[in-house]
Amino acid sequence: MSPKRRQTDKPQPLEGLLGREPKLRQRMAQQLLSFGLVLANSLMLGYAVLLARTPLGWWLLWVGLALTVQLGISLAVRLGWTARLPDPSLASTQIGLMLLLGAAAYPLSGPLRGLVVPMMMLTLAFGMFAPSGRAMLRLNALGLALILSAMAFDFWVWPGRGQPAETVGHALFAMVCFPGLGLLLLRMARLRERQREQRQALNEALTRINRLATRDDLTGLYNRRHGKHVLQQALQRQKRKPTGLLAVLLDLDHFKKINDTKGHAAGDAVLRCFAKALHQSLRKGDTAVRWGGEEFVVVLEPTASEGLLAWVARLKLAIERQPLVTERPELRFTFSGGAAFWRPGETLEQWLERADAALYRAKAEGRDRVIEAS
Helix, strand or coil, X not given: CCHHHHHHHCCCCCHHHHXXXXXXXXXXXXXXXXXXXHXXXXXXXXXXXXXXXXCHHHHHHHHHHHHHHHHHHHHHHHCCCCCCCCCCXXXXXXXXXXXXXXXXXCCCCHHHHHHHHHHHHHHHHHXXXXXXXXHHHHHHHHHHHHHHXXXXXXXXXXXXXXXXXXXXHHHHHHHHHHHHHHHHHHHHHHHHHHHHHHHHHHHHHHHHHHHHHHECCCCCCECHHHHHHHHHHHHHHHHHCCCCCEEEEEEECCHHHHHHHHCHHHHHHHHHHHHHHHHHHCCCCCEEEEEECCEEEEEECCCCHHHHHHHHHXXXXXXXXXXXXXXXXXXXXXEEEEEEECCCCCCHHHHHHHHHHHHHHHHHCCCCCEEECC
């Protein structure tokens, strides 16, 4: 086992609580922050209830509902039930429910009810985890509507508990701060979206660069430089655990004649057609490389002589089914090949030299065949 593998398998801190998958751990860390906020709100509301001499049962009901919401959402996230949702952390749902509970705390808080607005804004700050900027704006509008409704309810039910000017001040404070916070969160959402787009563009550019470095532009197969690297890796695997490694050097028969009589565009079409058929004939673990011009190298791993015959049959059948061959009979083509099993102690060059010698024999014996090196 490699050191990298051992490091990956090392247990993570709080793995049982947060999980092991990075995205899940991030969501659960967010849930822990939210849980801390719920506890802080509960303690602050409890102190306010004591000062206001509000019946204790209302505070117990509030705390029970808040903890039920928090624990329920945290459990759903931890068990992976939300992983396929557009908002897997359920941030919008959680914030909306906590805003409702926050507004409900206003009539219960008595002389400290002015603290409810900042606490609701702190809840809204979790809107940075919402899936979109529009979701943030909706949550801010919801929070403002809820707290204004709670103020009106408080003034209507207990008109003597507070001064009208105080309630108006709380309302004005909310009407200024909630939209301001919403615009700030919207700005943050747009910055995050721009960063996501930049990361995506960078990843796409890296993918294109990697493809240009490893793939042949015309056929999509591995190019010669990367193909040598893949063949060397296959040799190293064989040295550790021999399973039968076969290299087949292929050459399209009379390809120059196709270019000279039908044009280079037709020649390119034939190369793409052969590469597609070649790809379709391979098993998982096999490799195809455009070696240069009309030459290709195929590595079959693991295989035996019987496997070579079966693969050649699959390749010929795949060629016959290509639209280019069925629709343009004048572009029908054949191939010749030389196959060589790797022998312990051989270098890559020696191995391919034996395959090349077998290829020349196939051409000398009439083409349209694959010969196995002795």
